[in-house]
Amino acid sequence: MYQDVSTASQRSSAVSPVVALLTDFGTSGVFVGVLKGVIARIAPHAQLIDLTHAVPPQDIATGMWELEFSYRYFPVGTIFLCIVDPGVGSGRAPIAIHAGDWYFVGPDNGLFSLILQQQTIHAATALSNPAYRLPHVSSTFQGRDLFAPAAAHLAAGVHLKEFGPFIEPQQLQRLEIEQPLVVGKDIQAEVIHEDHYGNLISNIPASLLPANGQFFTQPGIRLFLPKRQVIIEQRRRFFAESPAVEQRKDEPFLYIDSTNYLGIAVQNGNAAQILGISVGEPITLRLA
Amino acid sequence: MYQDVSTASQRSSAVSPVVALLTDFGTSGVFVGVLKGVIARIAPHAQLIDLTHAVPPQDIATGMWELEFSYRYFPVGTIFLCIVDPGVGSGRAPIAIHAGDWYFVGPDNGLFSLILQQQTIHAATALSNPAYRLPHVSSTFQGRDLFAPAAAHLAAGVHLKEFGPFIEPQQLQRLEIEQPLVVGKDIQAEVIHEDHYGNLISNIPASLLPANGQFFTQPGIRLFLPKRQVIIEQRRRFFAESPAVEQRKDEPFLYIDSTNYLGIAVQNGNAAQILGISVGEPITLRLA
Amino acid sequence: MYQDVSTASQRSSAVSPVVALLTDFGTSGVFVGVLKGVIARIAPHAQLIDLTHAVPPQDIATGMWELEFSYRYFPVGTIFLCIVDPGVGSGRAPIAIHAGDWYFVGPDNGLFSLILQQQTIHAATALSNPAYRLPHVSSTFQGRDLFAPAAAHLAAGVHLKEFGPFIEPQQLQRLEIEQPLVVGKDIQAEVIHEDHYGNLISNIPASLLPANGQFFTQPGIRLFLPKRQVIIEQRRRFFAESPAVEQRKDEPFLYIDSTNYLGIAVQNGNAAQILGISVGEPITLRLA
Numbered sequence: 001m002y003q004d005v006s007t008a009s010q011r012s013s014a015v016s017p018v019v020a021l022l023t024d025f026g027t028s029g030v031f032v033g034v035l036k037g038v039i040a041r042i043a044p045h046a047q048l049i050d051l052t053h054a055v056p057p058q059d060i061a062t063g064m065w066e067l068e069f070s071y072r073y074f075p076v077g078t079i080f081l082c083i084v085d086p087g088v089g090s091g092r093a094p095i096a097i098h099a100g101d102w103y104f105v106g107p108d109n110g111l112f113s114l115i116l117q118q119q120t121i122h123a124a125t126a127l128s129n130p131a132y133r134l135p136h137v138s139s140t141f142q143g144r145d146l147f148a149p150a151a152a153h154l155a156a157g158v159h160l161k162e163f164g165p166f167i168e169p170q171q172l173q174r175l176e177i178e179q180p181l182v183v184g185k186d187i188q189a190e191v192i193h194e195d196h197y198g199n200l201i202s203n204i205p206a207s208l209l210p211a212n213g214q215f216f217t218q219p220g221i222r223l224f225l226p227k228r229q230v231i232i233e234q235r236r237r238f239f240a241e242s243p244a245v246e247q248r249k250d251e252p253f254l255y256i257d258s259t260n261y262l263g264i265a266v267q268n269g270n271a272a273q274i275l276g277i278s279v280g281e282p283i284t285l286r287l288a
Numbered sequence: 289m290y291q292d293v294s295t296a297s298q299r300s301s302a303v304s305p306v307v308a309l310l311t312d313f314g315t316s317g318v319f320v321g322v323l324k325g326v327i328a329r330i331a332p333h334a335q336l337i338d339l340t341h342a343v344p345p346q347d348i349a350t351g352m353w354e355l356e357f358s359y360r361y362f363p364v365g366t367i368f369l370c371i372v373d374p375g376v377g378s379g380r381a382p383i384a385i386h387a388g389d390w391y392f393v394g395p396d397n398g399l400f401s402l403i404l405q406q407q408t409i410h411a412a413t414a415l416s417n418p419a420y421r422l423p424h425v426s427s428t429f430q431g432r433d434l435f436a437p438a439a440a441h442l443a444a445g446v447h448l449k450e451f452g453p454f455i456e457p458q459q460l461q462r463l464e465i466e467q468p469l470v471v472g473k474d475i476q477a478e479v480i481h482e483d484h485y486g487n488l489i490s491n492i493p494a495s496l497l498p499a500n501g502q503f504f505t506q507p508g509i510r511l512f513l514p515k516r517q518v519i520i521e522q523r524r525r526f527f528a529e530s531p532a533v534e535q536r537k538d539e540p541f542l543y544i545d546s547t548n549y550l551g552i553a554v555q556n557g558n559a560a561q562i563l564g565i566s567v568g569e570p571i572t573l574r575l576a
Numbered sequence: 577m578y579q580d581v582s583t584a585s586q587r588s589s590a591v592s593p594v595v596a597l598l599t600d601f602g603t604s605g606v607f608v609g610v611l612k613g614v615i616a617r618i619a620p621h622a623q624l625i626d627l628t629h630a631v632p633p634q635d636i637a638t639g640m641w642e643l644e645f646s647y648r649y650f651p652v653g654t655i656f657l658c659i660v661d662p663g664v665g666s667g668r669a670p671i672a673i674h675a676g677d678w679y680f681v682g683p684d685n686g687l688f689s690l691i692l693q694q695q696t697i698h699a700a701t702a703l704s705n706p707a708y709r710l711p712h713v714s715s716t717f718q719g720r721d722l723f724a725p726a727a728a729h730l731a732a733g734v735h736l737k738e739f740g741p742f743i744e745p746q747q748l749q750r751l752e753i754e755q756p757l758v759v760g761k762d763i764q765a766e767v768i769h770e771d772h773y774g775n776l777i778s779n780i781p782a783s784l785l786p787a788n789g790q791f792f793t794q795p796g797i798r799l800f801l802p803k804r805q806v807i808i809e810q811r812r813r814f815f816a817e818s819p820a821v822e823q824r825k826d827e828p829f830l831y832i833d834s835t836n837y838l839g840i841a842v843q844n845g846n847a848a849q850i851l852g853i854s855v856g857e858p859i860t861l862r863l864a
Contacts, residue, residue, distance in 0.1 A: 018328050020321065026772035027315065027603065030646040033596065033627035037650035040594050040623060044651065047328060048625070049336070051321035057773050058844050070318040073432065074325035075332065086844055089814020139814035141834030144649065196314035197345055238377020238427035258429030268346050268374055306616050308609065315603065335616060337624070339609035358606040361720065362613035363620065484602035485633055526665020526715035546717030556634050556662055 016045040017155040018078040022067055023143065024055040025083070031141070035081070035148045038134070042152035051080070058086040060110050061175055062279075065193050068114045069259045071102060081143075081151040082106035089139035094127040094146055095167065098160055105151045108167075110175035117177075121169040128164035180204050185288040191281040193259075198270025202283055204262040210287065213237075215256070223254055223264070224284040230275065232264065239267050250274060304333045305443040306366040310355055311431065312343040313371070319429070323369070323436045326422070330440035339368070346374040348398050349463060350567070353481050356402045357547045359390060369431075369439040370394035377427035382415040382434055383455065386448055393439045396455075398463035405465075409457040416452035468492050473576040479569040481547075486558025490571055492550040498575065501525075503544070511542055511552070512572040518563065520552065527555050538562060592621040593731040594654040598643055599719065600631040601659070607717070611657070611724045614710070618728035627656070634662040636686050637751055638855075641769050644690045645835045647678060657727040658682035665715035670703040670722050671743065674736055681727045684743075686751035693753075697745040704740035756780050761864040767857040769835075774846025778859055780838040786863065789813075791832070799830055799840070800860040806851065808840065815843050826850060 019039055025031035032053050039046055051070055055063040063084035071080060078101075085092075085107040093108040100119035104112050105127075127133075127146060132153045137145040150163060180189035180203055187208060193201040209215040216235050223232040234253035252271050257263035262285065265271050272278055307327055313319035320341050327334055339358055343351040351372035359368060366389075373380075373395040381396040388407035392400050393415075415421075415434060420441045425433040438451060468477035468491055475496060481489040497503040504523050511520040522541035540559050545551035550573065553559050560566055595615055601607035608629050615622055627646055631639040639660035647656060654677075661668075661683040669684040676695035680688050681703075703709075703722060708729045713721040726739060756765035756779055763784060769777040785791040792811050799808040810829035828847050833839035838861065841847050848854055 016332065018325075020325065022318075022321075027628070028630045028772045030598075030628045030642050031772065033598075033625060034646045034649050036625045037594075037596065037627075037646065037654070040625065040654075041649070041651045044592065044623070047332070049321060049324045049328065051325075052315070052318045054316045066318045070322045070325065073322050073329070075329045078325070078328075087816045090816040138832075138834045140831060140839075144834065196316045196319065240375045240378040255428060256426075258426045258432065263428075304620065306613075308613065310606075310609075335620070337609060337612045337616065339613075340603070340606045342604045354606045358610045358613065361610050361617070363617045366613070366616075484604045484607065528663045528666040543716060544714075546714045546720065551716075 016047045017043075018049055018075050019043070019046045019151050019155050020049045020051045020074055020078055020080050021053070021082075022051040022055065022063060022080065023053045023083040024057050024059065024063065025053045025143070026057075027053050031143070034144050038144055038148040039081075039152040039155070042149060043155040046079075046152065046155040049074075055084050058084065060084050060086070062193070063111050064113055064175060064177075067111070069193075071115070074102065076101040077103070079103040079105060079151050079154050081147060082111050083143040083147055084111055085109065085142070088142050092173075093167070094142065094150070095124055095172070096127060096150055096154065096160055096163055097124040097172070098122040103151075103154055103160075105147055105154065107147075108173050110173045112172070113174040113177060116169065116172060116174060123160050124167045124169055124172060125160050126164040126167055129162060132158065132163055178203055180208065182208070185286055187285040187287070189262075189283050189285065191264075191277065191279055191283060192261075194272045194278055198266070198272040198274075199257065200264040200271050200275075200277065200281075201257050201259055202262045202264070202285075204285060206256050206260045206262070209256070209262065220286070220288050221254075222286050224286065225275070225277065226282055226284060228275070228277070236265075239265060304335045305331075306337055306363055307331070307334045307439050307443050308337045308339045308359075308362055308366055308368050309341070309370075310339040310343065310351060310368060311341045311371040312345050312347065312351065313341050313431070314345075315341050319431070322432050326432055326436040327369075327440040327443070330437060331443040334367075334440065334443040337362075343372050346372065348372050348374070350481070351399050352401055352463060352465075355399070357481075359403070362390065364389040365391070367391040367393060367439050367442050369435060370399050371431040371435055372399055373397065373430070376430050380461075381455070382430065382438070383412055383460070384415060384438055384442065384448055384451055385412045385460070386410040391439075391442055391448075393435055393442065395435075396461050398461045400460070401462040401465060404457065404460060404462060411448050412455045412457055412460060413448050414452040414455055417450060420446065420451055466491055468496065470496070473574055475573040475575070477550075477571050477573065479552075479565065479567055479571060480549075482560045482567055486554070486560040486562075487545065488552040488559050488563075488565065488569075489545050489547055490550045490552070490573075492573060494544050494548045494550070497544070497550065506575075508574070508576050509542075510574050512574065513563070513565065514570055514572060516563070516565070524553075527553060592623045593619075594625055594651050595619070595622045595727050595731055596625045596627045596647075596650055596654055596656050597629070597658075598627040598631065598639060598656065599629045599659040600633050600635065600639065601629045601719070602633075603629050607719070610720050614720055614724040615657075615728040615731070618725060619731040622655075622728065622731040625650075631660050634660065636660050636662070638769070639687050640689055640751060640753075643687070645769075647691070650678065652677040653679070655679040655681060655727050655730050657723060658687050659719040659723055660687055661685065661718070664718050668749075669743070670718065670726070671700055671748070672703060672726055672730065672736055672739055673700045673748070674698040679727075679730055679736075681723055681730065683723075684749050686749045688748070689750040689753060692745065692748060692750060699736050700743045700745055700748060701736050702740040702743055705738060708734065708739055754779055756784065758784070761862055763861040763863070765838075765859050765861065767840075767853065767855055767859060768837075770848045770855055774842070774848040774850075775833065776840040776847050776851075776853065776857075777833050777835055778838045778840070778861075780861060782832050782836045782838070785832070785838065794863075796862070796864050797830075798862050800862065801851070801853065802858055802860060804851070804853070812841075815841060
């Protein structure tokens with residue numbers, strides 16, 4: 001499916017390339033606006049889309065998961081500008097990666113671990129060429145001075161190879177990702193994300209669950225929260241399923257989240273608050 | 289004034305159609321970004337504008353009011369993608385409506401009640417044609433899989449009739465909207481919105497108030513908060529009116545909000561906090 | 577470097593002019609979305625960039641600093657639409673300024689003080705021409721009815737002189753800006769900003785500090801917080817410098833912020849919370 005085209009601008013020809021932004025900058029100040037000003041100066045035709053700026057400060061793993069939940073839905077040639085960068089100014093390399101149908105620009109600190117695991121890596125380079133940075137690069141806001149200019153120059157049609165020397169994909173940093181552990185009929189896993197509604201997303205992919213809807217009907221499936229006195233047996237295809245059962249209103253249930261991972265929810269309620277649990281909570285799913 | 293043009297793209301010709309987004313998705317995660325990625329893929333020339341993503345989770349009535357406060361200011365042909373959808377995955381129909389000068393895409397759950405009340409309905413359809421959905425439609429994020437693709441295909445020039453069968457306007461869901469009740473010289477009403485500054489907006493439209501500025505000058509007008517020991521007599525044309533009266537600094541006053549409904553404010557203060565009241569509070573305006 | 581071109585649209589020719597938005601509107605409601613709808617109607621080709629909407633309500637000084645930290649990074653011809661306007665509806669003039677390479681639209685209340693101090697003022701006008709306002713101008717949301725239309729008409733190519741009479745630059749409102757006071761080897765200053773990470777930015781510009789990196793190496797430099805029992809001697813070029821020194825993990829240090837002002841930070845921590853200080857805190861930097 002993937003055609004080896006060498007620049008984002010070639011691919012999109014008549015259409016503006018998309019630059020999608022994922023950061024831990026928050027929206028309380030002007031950091032994100034400044035990134036966009038820098039990009040608009042270099043690549044005035046780029047279309048800017050905010051993916052999220054609410055990654056908790058310095059939380060690389062959450063940034064990695066948020067990217068995993070979203071990148072596939074973006075146009076071919078999209079340039080993901082991803083900045084969660086506690087090591088800004090230190091030795092960590094600034095990089096750009098061409099992987100699958102997309103480009104990824106950011107620090108080499110593990111933020112792209114799941115991309116590297118899932119997609120074919122066409123090329124990766126260190127962003128060392130001063131021609132594609134702002135004239136003065138600060139030691140504390142390289143998003144503005146280095147990463148945004150690189151993403152913008154990519155959007156303006158500069159080849160990946162112009163930015164600096166190629167890096168071997170196997171040399172790129174990867175986070176140790178907690179994989180669910182299958183032990184007989186048990187899957188030992190953890191909560192890796194809490195969404196805006198308080199739904200809890202686990203690291204159990206739908207591919208580990210009984211297929212063809214049997215996850216919802218097969219008896220005996222239950223989720224244990226070892227640190228709590230809680231077992232969840234109820235499963236639902238969607239949040240408002242069996243809404244007539246009023247007495248079960250605040251009961252948590254299992255569902256397959258739109259991210260394609262197993263989730264825990266409460267209908268019209270906040271599961272994280274009701275259960276009192278959050279990211280990192282160990283869980284065990286028993287399949288029989 | 290309205291010309292019966294059949295697609296958004298015809299209307300805007302040289303200009304990109306606007307897709308305006310109103311959801312309860314919040315901005316803590318990637319939900320909104322993913323919607324935009326999906327739209328950019330299908331309709332790369334669409335201009336995306338965030339209306340709000342801070343509708344309280346599952347609060348259809350607030351979404352309805354926020355839309356009422358804003359849609360008239362948008363360009364002819366704007367497509368409003370509105371997702372406050374507690375019934376996602378259940379039997380509620382996904383719909384698109386061509387009403388007045390605009391298009392509205394979302395769940396048929398009452399979100400569009402005020403549009404239906406105020407605008408001429410040219411056409412409404414159920415979004416059942418799989419050609420205008422993503423290949424896999426999840427049961428929990430139909431904003432991504434179904435509504436965003438529909439809005440994007442509309443923006444790309446697909447006719448409303450292509451999306452599915454027409455629905456008779458009178459069959460569309462409507463919320464029961466609390467109308468102010470005029471009893472002699474009293475208007476019994478309620479607070480329907482609190483804005484970012486803590487100003488409280490009522491459901492009393494300016495059209496029920498004495499015209500030509502007489503609301504501000506006519507003696508005897510006062511607002512009662514039956515559940516509190518509070519009567520508000522002061523009225524102001526704008527927030528900083530009579531700013532010299534320092535001793536009245538924290539006093540609440542009545543004004544005509546920019547939404548064209550009666551409001552309650554405190555100058556440079558948060559009326560909702562100072563009065564301790566919020567959405568749903570009953571109020572009575574006495575006009576003599 | 578600056579060429580005297582008279583309209584934003586001439587300058588950008590093939591490229592859409594940027595309209596950058598800075599307000600205290602927050603993102604909990606539809607205020608910002610409505611501004612954008614109004615602009616899209618008048619100037620459909622304008623590119624809209626959010627600078628920030630999180631200026632604390634009515635806090636003109638913070639708005640002024642946020643603009644200072646960002647405007648230089650935006651494209652030539654950018655129109656900054658800035659609305660922090662506690663005097664809305666009162667006598668304060670709505671204005672547009674052409675200063676340096678950019679345009680600034682907003683209330684004449686001091687928001688542009690630092691622009692006026694730093695840039696050449698080419699022209700300033702009062703926005704009195706009703707042709708460039710919405711038909712009805714409310715007394716409480718002139719961002720929508722007056723400022724956004726003015727910014728949009730500028731983006732659409734209308735000359736500054738069409739909006740109303742010219743104003744002499746020296747007649748424009750200026751805030752009294754706390755300048756750092758140099759007394760021998762001491763610089764008496766204050767904290768003027770707290771960023772998303774809790775880093776504290778002072779009003780001491782880098783130009784007052786020892787040059788060529790000597791600020792980081794010269795012995796004896798220390799910051800006093802007169803209201804606390806705190807002296808900060810540690811200085812870092814970047815946040816992750818000397819990360820091996822684990823016992824110094826929560827220690828505050830001085831750095832030169834990306835805004836080019838002296839800052840106080842804690843590595844991977846929130847300096848404002850850890851030190852318990854915020855905007856307005858007096859500080860003294862001793863340079864020997």
